[in-house]
Amino acid sequence: ETGVTQSPTHLIKTRGQQVTLRCSSQSGHNTVSWYQQALGQGPQFIFQYYREEENGRGNFPPRFSGLQFPNYSSELNVNALELDDSALYLCASSPGTSGRADTQYFGPGTRLTVL
């Protein structure tokens, strides 16, 4: 167990809808990163937050957004869902001094299906 939790475990949405995924990091871990993992692929970096500020972003459109809260929880929001958004969404936390995403501990993931 990594001490990182995610909810929900599974989610089914239809195209055009909006979704919010949640993550609870280990206490004391100031950095959280979100990844999208399509079937048969490695995780793709969406963005990273350090002490409630976004400090890194991958090649994802603005309809992917996030928040990090002082209580070590965070959210990933996706607007205007598309079929290609169907994937496993992973959050990973790390102690991350100065926003460095070093050794990361992954949550169990949320499986999103867009119909």
Add this chain to the structure above:
Amino acid sequence: QKEVEQNSGPLSVPEGAIASLNCTYSDRVSQSFFWYRQYSGKSPELIMSIYSNGDKEDGRFTAQLNKASQYVSLLIRDSQPSDSATYLCAVHYQKVTFGTGTKLQVIP
């Protein structure tokens, strides 16, 4: 050229053999290197991290890093059927970039 490249496999080895997993990366300024194991339907689990050239051993696992060749590998000694999984190489500079993973099958 992909930033982090791995052979997708599957790599099949008999039980008790050494499994050798390889990874190359394109960004010369990469600073940290990781190997994760991912079982089907599960999230990645950290096996090893390595930051400087040479070998790093942890139990049956040895990570090898050669920054000049932009190459990192993972050796698994005495492979067990429970080692059957996808192994992800990850490279960090400003962000963590993962390869697509190598599927390992250990045959009893």
